[in-house]
Amino acid sequence: MNEAIIIEKSVIIIAVFALTMLMAMYSTLAERKIAAWLQDRVGPNRAGKGGILQPLADGLKLFAKEEFVPNTENKFLFFVGPAISMSMALMTSAVIPWGDKLHLFGRDIILQATDIDVAILYVFGVLSVSIYGIMIGGWASNNKFSLMSAMRAASQMISYEVAMGLSIIALIMMTGTLSLREIAAGQEGMNWNVFYQPVGFLIFLVCSFAETNRTPFDLAECEAELIGGYHTEYSSMKMGFYLFAEYASMFISSTILAVLYFGAYNYPGMSWMEENVGVNIANIIGMFALFAKLCFFIFFYMWVRWTVPRFRYDQLMRLGWKILIPLSIANIIITGIVILLTE
Amino acid sequence: MSIETISLSGRKKEVSNKKMTFLESLYLVAIFKGLMITIRHLFKRKVTIKYPEETRSLSPVYRGQHMLMRDDEGRERCTACGLCALSCPAEAITMKAEERKPEEKHLYREEKYASIYEINMLRCIFCGLCEEACPKEAIFLTKSRVMVKSATNREDFIYGKDKLVMPLDMAIKNTPTNAAN
Numbered sequence: 465m466n467e468a469i470i471i472e473k474s475v476i477i478i479a480v481f482a483l484t485m486l487m488a489m490y491s492t493l494a495e496r497k498i499a500a501w502l503q504d505r506v507g508p509n510r511a512g513k514g515g516i517l518q519p520l521a522d523g524l525k526l527f528a529k530e531e532f533v534p535n536t537e538n539k540f541l542f543f544v545g546p547a548i549s550m551s552m553a554l555m556t557s558a559v560i561p562w563g564d565k566l567h568l569f570g571r572d573i574i575l576q577a578t579d580i581d582v583a584i585l586y587v588f589g590v591l592s593v594s595i596y597g598i599m600i601g602g603w604a605s606n607n608k609f610s611l612m613s614a615m616r617a618a619s620q621m622i623s624y625e626v627a628m629g630l631s632i633i634a635l636i637m638m639t640g641t642l643s644l645r646e647i648a649a650g651q652e653g654m655n656w657n658v659f660y661q662p663v664g665f666l667i668f669l670v671c672s673f674a675e676t677n678r679t680p681f682d683l684a685e686c687e688a689e690l691i692g693g694y695h696t697e698y699s700s701m702k703m704g705f706y707l708f709a710e711y712a713s714m715f716i717s718s719t720i721l722a723v724l725y726f727g728a729y730n731y732p733g734m735s736w737m738e739e740n741v742g743v744n745i746a747n748i749i750g751m752f753a754l755f756a757k758l759c760f761f762i763f764f765y766m767w768v769r770w771t772v773p774r775f776r777y778d779q780l781m782r783l784g785w786k787i788l789i790p791l792s793i794a795n796i797i798i799t800g801i802v803i804l805l806t807e
Numbered sequence: 808m809s810i811e812t813i814s815l816s817g818r819k820k821e822v823s824n825k826k827m828t829f830l831e832s833l834y835l836v837a838i839f840k841g842l843m844i845t846i847r848h849l850f851k852r853k854v855t856i857k858y859p860e861e862t863r864s865l866s867p868v869y870r871g872q873h874m875l876m877r878d879d880e881g882r883e884r885c886t887a888c889g890l891c892a893l894s895c896p897a898e899a900i901t902m903k904a905e906e907r908k909p910e911e912k913h914l915y916r917e918e919k920y921a922s923i924y925e926i927n928m929l930r931c932i933f934c935g936l937c938e939e940a941c942p943k944e945a946i947f948l949t950k951s952r953v954m955v956k957s958a959t960n961r962e963d964f965i966y967g968k969d970k971l972v973m974p975l976d977m978a979i980k981n982t983p984t985n986a987a988n
Contacts, residue, residue, distance in 0.1 A: 502845045506855040771845045772838055 468571065477577050480557050488553075488711040489519040491762060495711075498766045526704035534697045536606035545604060546698065546705035549597025553712035556590050559583040560719050561645045563729045563751040567743050575751065576645060583644040584632060587720060588625070591675055594713065595621040598677075598684055601706070602694035613693040616777065617684035620674055623784035624681075628671035630792035631664045634799040635724060644720075648728030652735065656727040663795045665725045667788050672717040674784070677710060679769040683777060718761035722754055729754040862952075870933045871951035873926055875971045876944065877978035878916055884945035885924065886917035891937035891946055899930035900937060917943070924971060928955040928964040 493508065493515060500507030508515035536542055563575035580586060595618055602614020635657055639647050651657060658665045674681040685693030695706045722728060729750035737746035775783070813819075830836060856863055876884050887904035905922035907915045914920075933954070937946050958964060 498849075501849045501853070504848055504851055504854050506853050506857070509857075767842060767845060768838075771841045 472571075472573055473577060476562075476573075476575065477558070480560075480562065480577055481554065484554055484557050484712055484715060487715045487762075488708050489523075491711040491715060492522060492707070493518045494762065495766050495769075498763065499770050502767070502770045523704070526701050529700040531702075532697075532699040534606050536604055538604035538606075541600050541604035542697075543702070545597050545601025546702045546709070547597075548600060549594055549709035550705045550712070552590050552594035552597060553709040553716065556587050556713075556716045557719070559586050559644055560716070560723060561648045561728060562754060564649070564747045565743070566747055574645075575747070579643065579645050582642045584636070584642050584647075584724075587644075588629060588632075591713075592621065592625055594709070597706075597709065598694050601698065605694070605697035607697050609690040609692075610694050610696050613684050613686065613690045613696075617677060617694060620677075620681060620683055620780060620784070623781060624671045624674035624788070627667055627784060627788035627792050628675065630789060630796060631667035631671065632724070634664045634792070634796045635661055637796070637799055637803060644723055644728075648723055648730070651727040651730050653730070654727070654732055656725065656730075658725040661725065661795075661799070663791065664799075667792050667795070668725065669721065670783075670788060672721060673765070673768070674780075676713045676717050676765075678714065678765055680772040680775050681780060682774060683780060686774065714762060714765055715758070718758040718765065719754070721761050722757035726757050865950060865952075869950055870935050870938075870948040871954055872949055873931075873937070873966075873971055874947050874949050874973050875924060875968065876947055877973050877975070879978070880913070881975055881978045882914060882916040883920060883972065884916055884943045885921050886919050886943055886945070887921035887924075888919075888942065890940040890942060894936045894940035895931075896934060896936065897930040897932050899927045899932075901925050901927075921968070924968050926966050926971065928966055929961065 496518070497507040497515065508518045511517040511521045533539060533542060558577040559580055561574075561576045561579075565575060566573045598617045599614045602610040602617070605611070635647075636642060638657070638660060639650050641647060641650070647657075673679075677684045685695065687693075690696070695703055698706060729747070731750060731753040734746055734750060737749065878884055887902050889902060889904075892898075892900040892902060901923070902921045902925070903923040904919050907918050907920055911920075933948065935948050938948050955964065
């Protein structure tokens with residue numbers, strides 16, 4: 465019995481790992497394609513049919529490029545930076561419930577790598593560590609501009625982490641749990657949290673844009689003011705790791721958005737399907753529902769990136785501290801009052 | 808009417824510094840509008856020309872590389888009068904005239920011909936004035952997409968008769984110059 469759990473979990477972990485990698489890889493292609501389409505262009509279409517092999521070609525190019533290391537006293541940290549970013553981006557996927565459960569070989573298989581009680585806190589913890597990758601990378605580059613960019617990224621992360629945490633508190637008050645699995649299960653039917661917490665969702669959405677360093681909050685990389693940003697001195701696959709980490713964290717934060725606010729793997733008519741068609745098929749469709757939702761959010765990230773211009777630094781700080789944090793506190797108070805009144 | 812209100816293009820707008828309303832200051836409506844504009848472009852026809860497979864169509868007045876024409880019998884038309892060189896604003900054309908010998912009658916149409924005819928392609932601006940000046944309809948600017956081939960040597964850009972004169976089989980087949988190259 466114990467061995468079965470080990471096998472089951474390893475299969476899920478490997479599958480999730482592979483999925484994250486694959487999604488990050490193809491997000492790079494999707495970004496270029498969507499950027500092109502939004503600008504009335506065609507986009508990469510030479511490698512494979514419709515450019516389908518482009519990520520492989522990009523990867524090959526990054527591996528083949530010259531590895532340049534600046535003259536810095538912190539060679540070790542210089543190498544560690546991208547590794548931290550990458551591993552932290554991949555770690556978050558462990559607690560995400562990809563589906564309810566499958567009934568195979570006479571056992572219930574829970575489609576989640578680990579179901580821990582404090583999943584949301586874990587996600588937040590890992591997300592805040594991921595900024596170390598950028599900080600260490602920027603600092604070890606021995607370059608003023610990289611350091612300034614890393615400082616920006618760090619201060620942006622701090623200010624938006626607060627608003628993000630506060631916006632999630634209202635959700636936790638409503639659902640009464642920190643476990644992502646229970647939050648997902650609580651949104652059965654069409655009881656998606658976004659209908660009860662629209663303001664919280666909006667704050668969370670804006671903050672996750674900032675957390676993943678995406679436009680309009682991509683102040684960590686700004687070719688106009690700071691050359692290239694924290695990865696100015698990076699080349700070849702180390703640079704690739706930073707880019708990869710960005711896409712991986714975009715994938716994860718899209719998934720978290722879908723799980724927290726958009727009903728995770730639930731879809732209309734899921735309980736009917738479970739009763740009439742079968743648990744397995746209903747849950748496999750559920751996995752695809754979650755996948756479709758997160759794909760929409762990835763698309764949304766890119767859509768916004770090619771629409772909204774980058775914020776100025778003081779505007780960014782103003783939005784974070786003076787607008788989003790008070791707004792999320794007000795959201796908590798109102799949610800508390802409503803919960804008290806309805807009890 | 809004062810000068811401030813005149814707008815020749817019809818697009819003049821007064822600068823307004825009015826205070827934004829609450830809804831406007833949220834920016835959400837403006838961002839949503841922007842998103843709608845970009846999503847509309849997602850479905851628009853793409854303007855990209857897939858180059859090696861497709862090529863951009865040339866303008867009807869396109870002027871490509873020069874060609875010294877031959878007549879129906881394959882004789883060179885040029886009589887080395889020098890009008891093209893005279894009309895050339897960039898001073899790109901040089902030539903040297905020579906008298907035709909009796910046994911060369913099948914080669915040159917007139918009694919005088921250009922023994923050397925050179926165009927300096929680094930100077931040429933493809934204005935087409937040489938074509939207009941020529942009384943014998945000898946020089947033409949073709950529709951060739953190849954204009955001047957790149958080189959690392961300045962001498963390579965001085966095109967002599969070997970590169971300019973119309974190939975003999977082309978003259979025999981009476982190919983229109985538009986299809987040249």
